[in-house]
Amino acid sequence: MMEFLDQLWSLNMDRETVFGLFQQSLVFIIGMTxxxxxxxxxLCASPIYSALYLIGNMVCLALLFLLFxxxxxxxxxxxxxxxxxxxxxLFIIALLGxxxxxxxxxxxxxxxxxxxxxxFCELLMSMMVGETKPVxxxxxxxxxxxxxxxxxxxxxxxxxxIVSFELASLLLLVAAVGIISLAKFTYKPLRKRTRT
Amino acid sequence: MGSEFVLFVSAAxxxxxxxxFVIRKNPLVMFMSVELMLNAVxxxxxxxxxxxxxxxxxxxxxxxxxxxxxxxxxxxxxxxTIFRTRHELDVDRINTLKx
Numbered sequence: 001m002m003e004f005l006d007q008l009w010s011l012n013m014d015r016e017t018v019f020g021l022f023q024q025s026l027v028f029i030i031g032m033t034x035x036x037x038x039x040x041x042x043l044c045a046s047p048i049y050s051a052l053y054l055i056g057n058m059v060c061l062a063l064l065f066l067l068f069x070x071x072x073x074x075x076x077x078x079x080x081x082x083x084x085x086x087x088x089x090l091f092i093i094a095l096l097g098x099x100x101x102x103x104x105x106x107x108x109x110x111x112x113x114x115x116x117x118x119x120f121c122e123l124l125m126s127m128m129v130g131e132t133k134p135v136x137x138x139x140x141x142x143x144x145x146x147x148x149x150x151x152x153x154x155x156x157x158x159x160x161x162i163v164s165f166e167l168a169s170l171l172l173l174v175a176a177v178g179i180i181s182l183a184k185f186t187y188k189p190l191r192k193r194t195r196t
Numbered sequence: 197m198g199s200e201f202v203l204f205v206s207a208a209x210x211x212x213x214x215x216x217f218v219i220r221k222n223p224l225v226m227f228m229s230v231e232l233m234l235n236a237v238x239x240x241x242x243x244x245x246x247x248x249x250x251x252x253x254x255x256x257x258x259x260x261x262x263x264x265x266x267x268x269x270x271x272x273x274x275x276x277t278i279f280r281t282r283h284e285l286d287v288d289r290i291n292t293l294k295x
Contacts, residue, residue: 031205038209038232042216047224054228057209061235064205068246070254077238080261085231085268092272093224096279101222112218116211123207127200137250144251153258156251164255168262175266179273186280 027067034060045100051089058082069141071149202243209236221286223275227268234264 037060040053058081065074144152157165213232220226238257245253279285 027201031201035205035208035212038212041228041232042212042220042225047222047228050225050228054231057232058235061239064239065242068243070242070246070257073238073242073254073257076258076261080265081231081235085265088268088272089224089228092276095276096224096285099222099285101220101225109219112215116215116218119214120207120211123210124204126207127203134248137248137252139251140249152251153254157255157258161255161259164259168259171266172262175270179269182270182273182277186277 023067027064030060030063030067034064045103047093047098048090051086051093054089055082055086058086069144069149072153199243199247202240206236206240206243209233209239221288223271223278223285223287226287227271227275231264231268234260 034057037053037057041050041057044050044053058077062074062077062082065071065077139152147155210233213229213236216229216232217226220229238260241253241257241260245251245257275285278290282290
């Protein structure tokens with residue numbers, strides 16, 4: 001690593017270029033780690049290992065958000081996803097007991113693999129689209145730096161996107177009422193209900 | 197390097213999530229695969245909001261996180277209810293509604 005940096009310095013590159021190269025290699029490494037972790041999620045037999053790999057994947061994605069100038073979203077990703085949602089998953093796994101699933105190579109799995117491979121190739125075709133004329137916004141990193149990432153997002157959320165914000169709060173309310181009614185009133189099969 | 201790499205990582209994680217949703221039989225792992233797919237889309241939105249100097253992508257990702265949290269909570273409650281009534285968790289054997 002040090003020799004590599006020395007080589008870079010000896011090429012007489014200025015500080016910005018070296019920093020850009022370092023950032024690009026960091027994005028590459030963390031992106032590859034995220035892909036490997038997501039492979040671990042679907043290939044582990046036991047759900048608890050899948051949950052741990054998913055936490056790793058989310059932390060990698062939070063680091064990538066940091067590298068793409070979205071500090072607030074990175075914090076939200078760690079707190080909400082890797083914290084709250086995954087703790088919920090781990091509680092449910094602990095409650096239901098994790099049974100290892102035996103794996104077999106069936107025809108259905110092969111069909112699914114070929115279908116998803118085709119989907120992946122189609123998604124990669126979006127990389128082959130050439131440069132289009134971008135519609136650039138106002139929020140350059142310098143502008144966002146001045147007010148801070150969380151405040152910039154708050155201003156944007158409460159001015160231009162207030163309707164979607166209110167709808168999201170309504171959605172959370174509906175979800176809370178829904179899970180209370182699902183968890184509190186236990187389901188009885190129909191034959192037991194008609195008997196009494 | 198740049199937008200192509202963001203597209204590649206996002207497409208890879210999305211396809212892996214789709215594959216996991218189809219081939220796994222445990223509903224918990226299927227939900228984790230859905231989370232993977234949502235995260236891939238979030239990454240794409242945030243990467244492009246950084247390239248285009250716009251905050252709209254980040255707002256969109258924030259709303260997606262809210263929807264994903266609500267969806268996970270409701271889904272896990274449904275899984276818990278299914279486990280209470282049937283005492284097993286295998287999506288191939290939950291076929292009462294199958295015509």
